Amino acid sequence: xxxxxxxxxxxxxxxxxxxxxxxxxxxxxxxxxxxxxxxxxxxxxxxxxxxxxxxxxxxxxxxxxxxxxxxxxxxxxxxxxxxxxxxxxxxxxxxxxxxxxxxxxxxxxxxxxxxxxxxxxxxxxxxxxxxxxxxxxxxxxxxxxxxxxxxxxxxxxxxxxxxxxxxxxxxxxxxxxxxxxxxxxxxxxxxxxxxxxxxxxxxxxxxxxxxxxxxxxxxxxxxxxxxxxxxxxxxxxxxxxxx
Amino acid sequence: xxxxxxxxxxxxxxxxxxxxxxxxxxxxxxxxxxxxxxxxxxxxxxxxxxxxxxxxxxxxxxxxxxxxxxxxxxxxxxxxxxxxxxxxxxxxxxxxxxxxxxxxxxxxxxxxxxxxxxxxxxxxxxxxxxxxxxxxxxxxxxxxxxxxxxxxxxxxxxxxxxxxxxxxxxxxxxxxxxxxxxxxxxxxxxxxxxxxxxxxxxxxxxxxxxxxxxxxxxxxxxxxxxxxxxxxxxxxxxxxxxxxxxxxxxxxxxxxxxxxxxxxxxxxxxxxxxxxxxxxxxxxxxxxxxxxxxxxxxxxxxxxxxxxxxxxxxxxxxxxxxxxxxxxxxxxxxxxxxxxxxxxxxxxxxxxxxxxxxxxxxxxxxxxxxxxxxxxxxxxxxxxxxxxxxxxxxxxxxxxxxxxxxxxxxxxxxxxxxxxxxxxxxxxxxxxxxxxxxxxxxxxxxxxxxxxxxxxxxxxxxxxxxxxxxxxxxxxxxxxx
Numbered sequence: 001x002x003x004x005x006x007x008x009x010x011x012x013x014x015x016x017x018x019x020x021x022x023x024x025x026x027x028x029x030x031x032x033x034x035x036x037x038x039x040x041x042x043x044x045x046x047x048x049x050x051x052x053x054x055x056x057x058x059x060x061x062x063x064x065x066x067x068x069x070x071x072x073x074x075x076x077x078x079x080x081x082x083x084x085x086x087x088x089x090x091x092x093x094x095x096x097x098x099x100x101x102x103x104x105x106x107x108x109x110x111x112x113x114x115x116x117x118x119x120x121x122x123x124x125x126x127x128x129x130x131x132x133x134x135x136x137x138x139x140x141x142x143x144x145x146x147x148x149x150x151x152x153x154x155x156x157x158x159x160x161x162x163x164x165x166x167x168x169x170x171x172x173x174x175x176x177x178x179x180x181x182x183x184x185x186x187x188x189x190x191x192x193x194x195x196x197x198x199x200x201x202x203x204x205x206x207x208x209x210x211x212x213x214x215x216x217x218x219x220x221x222x223x224x225x226x227x228x229x230x231x232x233x234x235x236x237x238x239x240x241x242x243x
Numbered sequence: 244x245x246x247x248x249x250x251x252x253x254x255x256x257x258x259x260x261x262x263x264x265x266x267x268x269x270x271x272x273x274x275x276x277x278x279x280x281x282x283x284x285x286x287x288x289x290x291x292x293x294x295x296x297x298x299x300x301x302x303x304x305x306x307x308x309x310x311x312x313x314x315x316x317x318x319x320x321x322x323x324x325x326x327x328x329x330x331x332x333x334x335x336x337x338x339x340x341x342x343x344x345x346x347x348x349x350x351x352x353x354x355x356x357x358x359x360x361x362x363x364x365x366x367x368x369x370x371x372x373x374x375x376x377x378x379x380x381x382x383x384x385x386x387x388x389x390x391x392x393x394x395x396x397x398x399x400x401x402x403x404x405x406x407x408x409x410x411x412x413x414x415x416x417x418x419x420x421x422x423x424x425x426x427x428x429x430x431x432x433x434x435x436x437x438x439x440x441x442x443x444x445x446x447x448x449x450x451x452x453x454x455x456x457x458x459x460x461x462x463x464x465x466x467x468x469x470x471x472x473x474x475x476x477x478x479x480x481x482x483x484x485x486x487x488x489x490x491x492x493x494x495x496x497x498x499x500x501x502x503x504x505x506x507x508x509x510x511x512x513x514x515x516x517x518x519x520x521x522x523x524x525x526x527x528x529x530x531x532x533x534x535x536x537x538x539x540x541x542x543x544x545x546x547x548x549x550x551x552x553x554x555x556x557x558x559x560x561x562x563x564x565x566x567x568x569x570x571x572x573x574x575x576x577x578x579x580x581x582x583x584x585x586x587x588x589x590x591x592x593x594x595x596x597x598x599x600x601x602x603x604x605x606x607x608x609x610x611x612x613x614x615x616x617x618x619x620x621x622x623x624x625x626x627x628x629x630x631x632x633x634x635x636x637x638x639x640x641x642x643x644x645x646x647x648x649x650x651x652x653x654x655x656x657x658x659x660x661x662x663x664x665x666x667x668x669x670x671x672x673x674x675x676x677x678x679x680x681x682x683x684x685x686x687x688x689x690x691x692x693x694x695x696x697x698x699x700x701x702x703x704x705x706x707x708x709x710x711x712x713x714x715x716x717x718x719x720x721x722x723x724x
Binding site for chain 2: 118143
């Protein structure tokens with residue numbers, strides 16, 4: 001007789017090494033600061049590598065591939081240009097690359113935090129750190145709300161196309177206030193309803209502030225977490241120290 | 244002792260002098276399945292909210308008198324989250340009742356809130372998955388599930404909490420025929436396990452074998468109690484007067500299956516509509532669309548002539564949305580789409596088409612109704628006034644679009660489509676959650692709008708709309724080699 005296998009539930013996202021959300025948050029903040037403030041080549045390489053490793057670890061293949069190509073590709077191009085002395089000719093191009101590169105690790109880490117970390121993981125951390133429920137609950141609902149907002153935004157932009165209005169980057173730069181109004185007003189009205197229904201549903205599932213709650217995921221820090229935090233902090237101190 | 248007892252419930256709001264629920268009493272025995280029915284606004288949703296305690300604690304503008312008892316315990320001294328231990332609620336909109344991005348965490352979310360042991364939670368989750376046959380839904384991204392699958396996960400999450408009473412508020416409003424069947428199987432199973440089930444519903448035909456009693460409500464008053472058979476044997480005329488939707492749709496389903504049998508991506512004629520003047524013809528030739536290298540459809544030839552109303556049907560994932568997006572110029576396609584003799588490229592398709600979305604709120608942008616219908620058109624104010632008059636919106640000209648009712652918002656969207664001279668107007672699930680009266684009204688309005696200069700497409704699961712309104716059916720189906 002073939003025994004039917006029981007399904008195994010995963011409460012965390014699939015990854016090679018389990019990294020705690022707190023480490024992800026620290027790296028998110030540190031990498032953003034380093035990229036904006038330092039401008040050193042070494043810093044860029046370290047931060048870029050860490051972000052790329054995070055993406056690989058989360059098995060986000062498409063993202064890792066695009067990130068590595070864009071980040072390290074432009075870095076290499078710049079090096080080649082320096083070696084061949086054609087830096088001046090393409091200076092405008094490299095300025096644009098630089099600006100894009102500054103934000104890339106932040107975007108990558110945001111993706112890791114928003115899409116590759118589950119609500120349970122966050123709730124476990126918040127509980128361990130004794131962060132009040134009122135914050136924890138709203139944070140989790142916000143996290144869940146991001147994909148909904150994205151969906152609404154897509155629909156609204158589509159609806160605007162039917163009215164012969166295309167809000168692309170150019171339109172946005174020319175008419176920033178109108179663009180925001182056209183997007184935000186319908187967004188608020190349609191999201192308001194979802195929010196109300198969501199809060200009602202939350203209460204009927206027993207979610208309430210000030211009540212004891214189990215967290216299925218246990219909060220744990222592994223050697224990898226310490227290693228990442230130490231590397232992040234050392235890089236920051238080293239670069240800020242101006243050695 | 245009754246499983247559920249409502250004693251002299253009256254719900255009133257400060258805004259109106261007539262109560263929303265007027266002296267309503269109900270006793271439900273353990274293991275019974277009771278359905279609340281009646282037209283929109285009759286108070287059935289409000290009663291479900293009284294049962295789970297959302298009125299008055301959450302909807303605090305409403306005042307409640309009378310008492311609700313679950314297994315003899317009054318809920319007066321309990322908070323909503325206490326009530327949640329006994330009463331599990333599933334809501335109408337599958338999109339707005341989950342809190343996690345993945346199904347596994349969602350299934351145990353309620354148990355975590357009950358502060359159960361880790362081991363106990365895992366045991367319960369396992370039992371729920373086995374009991375409700377959710378095995379192929381675990382460890383999935385909720386945003387990628389269909390409405391029916393989301394609804395099953397919502398039930399699963401509730402069942403893990405082991406409530407004694409299951410409360411469902413219009414659970415089928417957004418579901419297709421097959422999902423309703425699966426949901427019914429699941430509820431039958433739960434009923435046989437001894438769960439007490441209370442439903443509020445517009446669609447009643449699927450409740451055969453499941454419902455023991457139907458409570459009929461009108462303006463917050465209980466007007467009668469029926470069994471399935473009693474309602475089933477009422478004439479369409481009687482049901483229509485009561486504002487209830489058709490009970491006997493089995494014949495319609497058979498008819499639909501017969502018409503569309505073995506036809507895929509071909510127009511099937513439903514009505515003989517005489518169309519003498521042919522001023523508009525949209526033709527698709529060798530149009531094919533692929534999504535991430537997998538073909539969605541390949542159409543040798545398909546042509547629609549002006550004045551037709553076309554129903555787009557098919558199960559979830561059949562390619563209905565992709566087809567519509569192609570017609571409206573949002574998809575990259577191979578082949579040609581022609582309007583009479585002119586080939587239409589993506590931008591021209593964008594310009595010639597319009598979609599009335601499922602959530603109309605997402606397409607209302609202006610501060611008054613007049614500005615709204617004039618946005619993005621070259622039409623004059625007089626033309627707009629004339630059209631609003633025709634659509635019965637003339638007195639609302641200066642109102643804010645957000646303050647209108649659902650049906651009025653839909654009409655505003657249609658008005659702006661007509662004013663900007665759109666040839667293809669698509670309705671995406673326009674009748675989800677409508678009662679009989681609104682449904683009939685909608686069908687009449689659309690027939691009125693249909694003219695030789697336009698094509699109307701209706702994407703729908705609703706069998707009644709198909710047979711009342713549509714001239715042609717386009718059955719969609721997953722691409723097979």
